[in-house]
Amino acid sequence: MRVAIYPPNSLILSDLIERAGHEPVTIMKELSDRVRDAEIDSPPLNITPEDPSKGLKWASAEAPSGVRGRLAVFAPIYEGADAIVALKDGPMNFGCLGCARTNEFLLYLIHSSSIPHLILAYPTTEEEAVCVVQRIQSFLAEVASHD
Amino acid sequence: MIKIAQIACGTEYSGIQEEINKAARLVNAEIVYPDVSIDYIEETTEIMGFNVKSPGLQLMFARARALVEGLVEADAVFLASCFRCAEGSLLKNEVRRYLQKNSSIPVVMYSFTQTTKADELLTRMEALQTIAERKHLLARKKQEGLTMGIDSGSATTKCIIMQDNEVIGTGWHPTQTVALSANKAVDDALKESKVKMTDIEAIGTTGYGRHTLGKQYKAQLVQEELTVNSKGAVWTAGCQEGEATVIDIGGMDNKVITINNGIPDSFTMGGVCAGASGRFLEITANRVGASITELSDLSMNGNHKNVSMASYCIIFGIQDLVTELARGVSKEDIAAAACHSVAEQVYEQQLQEVDIREPIIQVGGTSLIKGLNRAFEEILRIKPVVPKHSQYIGAIGGALLSSAFIGEE
Structure with a gap:
């Protein structure tokens, strides 16, 4: 299964998905695809000049261009996945998009998505961490069994 | 009196609440604020999953939910937040989508500044009032009898005479003095249709000069252009059943209206920048020494990608075009770039506020400029319908809707 994660650049979550035998859909891959795309003249600095306009699919022109540029890269990840695993309220070093507005909106997109999704709070104790890992694994197993 | 639910954040602290109330009073509507409890707001945030930091914005979603769930009643929704609030723009758009998906209440969105005045809101409030209160009138699909419609636009004044659901006379004049320009357009339409003014059974006026002309011609229908134009658009395009989107770029403003079975259910109106209006194309035509009709053909032979434009602005955008002309870029490329600029600005600033539904009907004076039709097709990847x-x-729309009043004083 292609499993999108939130934050989309979390190496811990990415590793967890991979260990469960699935393909993690991460921002690292999305950005590297852009760098390798033969149609893009020079490697972009995260996004291309067209991306903020592409972000208009999710946010109006009134939304800051940085939000729209981020959405152009991050939002499609959650639209093309088979399942989504999200950990909210994590510390900055767990995975960071650099913009609270984009974070709020992406969590809303995940929450209202028809794709099977699991949103959990970032664990703050070892017991909670164990519980989170178990819940993610059983969620993935359940979605995979339906597939 | 209709009830317009205000779902907004920041109006009272921007000093514009009284302007909103004033605009509503002018169209005989009452602004209401859906009442919800703190628990309900918290529950809504949990259910919707959009955990914005501003409680005022959380309240907006809760109020929308209360309307959808029938806990409060309203005939229309005025959805607004402060211009440039990032959270506000993101949430407002989602509230609009939520309302449109889960209810049939007409919605208009607005981003206000501290200088927002009642006059700017008036056409929007009037349209909400018309949609809510005169649905039976907007549901009319056929013109009957012999009627006249006059559209006093900012750039041109148009007159149409219709008989038994057919257009039999047309008149068109640049708007100078509202009354005189209308007289000329009316005379031309009467001449073409070979009928006398005394034969006309009902008249409808719309556009900026509608009130003046309504008095002058003792019109039975005096109505804002959002609802009237959308009616005319679906009639001309033969799209009275099902859904459609109308893009109406006029001389000095633009409107995008979504339609369901011939009745508008959402709309957005430009008015901040003249760069997305016919005026931009008119100035471009002057700069390349062509008429607006010639600009249409020129634009089809040019490529906008050959022109570097850094601004949509009617001053700075035109300045870019002049610089490119001086650099040796062809008139054809300039014409294509001007069309692309107008279409792109309408796409980025207006079309984001509605959910586009096919077919797209492109109307207004600018719809005759072929390069603009092509630019919309390129940007939207949908070929717009440009009706006769x-x-x-x-x-x-004025002639069609006014036929409902034949025989009435």
């Missing part, structure tokens, strides 16, 4: 008489839709 597309420049007359306001007058046609």
